[in-house]
Amino acid sequence: MSVCHNVMNISCVGSNWSSDVRASLYSLMVLIILTTLVGNLMVVISISHFKQLHTPTNCLLRSMATVDFLLGCLVMPYSMVRSVEHYWYFGEIFCKIHTSTDIMLSSASIFHLSFISIDRYYAVCDPLRYKARMSLLVIFVMIFISWSVPAVFAFGMIFLELNFKGAEEIYYKHIHCRGGCTVFFSKITGVLVFMISFYIPGSVMLCVYCRIYFIAKEQAKSIKGTNPKLQTGLEVKNGILQSKERKAATTLGLLLGVFLICWCPFFVSTVMDPFLNYLVPLTLNEALIWFGYLNSTLNPMVYAFFYPWFRKALKTILIGKIFRKDSSRCKIFLDSNP
Template sequence: MDGTGGPLLCFPNLNSSCRRLLRPRSEAAVLYALLALASLLTVKLNLLVIISISHFRQLHTPTNSLLLSLAVSDLLVGLLVMPIEGLRYMETCWLLGRLMCALTPYVSYCLLSASVGHMVLISIDRYVAICDPLLYSTKITLNRVKFLICLCWACSMIYNGCILMGHLGQPDRFRSCHGECVMVISHIAGTVDLFMTFVGPCTVMVVLYMRVFVVAVSQARVIRLQTAASTVTAAPTAKKSERKAAGTLGIVIAVFLMCFCPYYYPALTGDDTSNSLSYFAVLSWIMLTNSCMNPLIYALFYPWFRKAIKLIFTLKILQPHSQQAKIQ
């Protein structure tokens, strides 16, 4: 408070400063603890995925390369985006300056758009593995996947640079007082973004996984018939592990859709998308939690991930030739 008992200002020496919302100490302590927990958990879980796939050579597959890159994106969300967004919500003042005001939404959008691109690539990978298993090894090579990963990141950076061009050039143009960082995406740009980064990719993912589901069911029926009459020659089918991986990644995509859907509510209602909206923090944090959910799903459904974690925590990865360990 100032000497007159007036409201606390973000920058007391500036008459144009925004007002700071005061929270009870107990409430602030709980919220800061939850923020630190969410950020730390997201970073640690995704770091385990990165170490596991990077260290063990048996996990150097095209599918796992996509999971590795996705984990890098999720780790950066926990390391950079969550703390900054949490600080914005807790302090109700922007204390990081004009440059960070310009860069923060751009970095956040790049990471989230890259996640969408990785989900589409994972869907295509599973589609080929299940629906065309004989040609999978020739169509989906490690070098080809690495190229697509680089392309995905590059497209994300260029696309979001175009969407946020106005904000990057003038980050304070919508600011009403000193201590605010307002990012506004017009309804037109928001609608374009809705179709480019949500409706289009989600349509591709859903269609591909519906096809994968149908083929997986028919392949399981073929295997049962082949087991009942072993003399009958059946058509080539995907491995059981491939079908299980497709199911697990299907869960990853379903969780992804549930986390990302609310964020596009303003575009669906015809409003501009802005971080100054009263409910924007809720929509944003629902989306950010997806970065923590992915490794939890891996831990529940991937035996190789659980085994890798055990080897990491027992420090057996420091032993000679541990890269050659049989994980799956």
């Protein structure tokens, strides 16, 4: 059924910020974009180039870094112009493509974080059966789900205009304008996006982190309660395992914290806004979106801080050793598991 709306030709009101404010915003956003691109590109190059890093876990890390790189390359630059100018210069069809890609890549990044937490859970809590449980095939299935489910969900919802379902009149009368590209959700789709893209993967990450944390504490208590004559031997035997447990718990905790800090405000706003009659200001909504983008910017920094193999690979790339013959066989770490 075709519906005609009298307000569809009304132009959106552009930004009234001064040139200094716009220049500052553009500078900040360009810095975020470049940091996102460089950081995630380094992760992709490191894992792809060095053969010692060709592990199932790192395939998952590389896939997530690819998602974050594409977010910085394909989505953030256009979002930057929209956020600063409060106007969309790139046409209605490209608006749908941009919005779909934005939702897809943001959700895919979150899905990867969730699957990485599951991988680390089995590595720490069931190390003897880890290789059997987390085979290359299982990792590829995780990667496929992380890409395909957000893609079908995002493009299907936006191009079929399911995000307007139940709120068409509100959107066309009060939100829609020529030159606008607003990410709009009805009550139903707002809750659906919140559940699929944030609550479910976030809950998985939280549960896994808590489980690893308590297992690490139980291990430490069991070592302390051991017979003093046997304690030294057990400490030596379990030292590496405990170190990995602590590192996994700390890394996952930081990833979870960064994820929650960056994305929680946006998704809470998204799910609440339809129930508040869309009172969230455009400027605030754009700020929350960029706060979410920061998750993709900060992920490589977490790797650089906690993973020695990434720091060594990064150093090798930056000083040009990567161009030497057989550099792909360079020893990045001594332990068999990075």
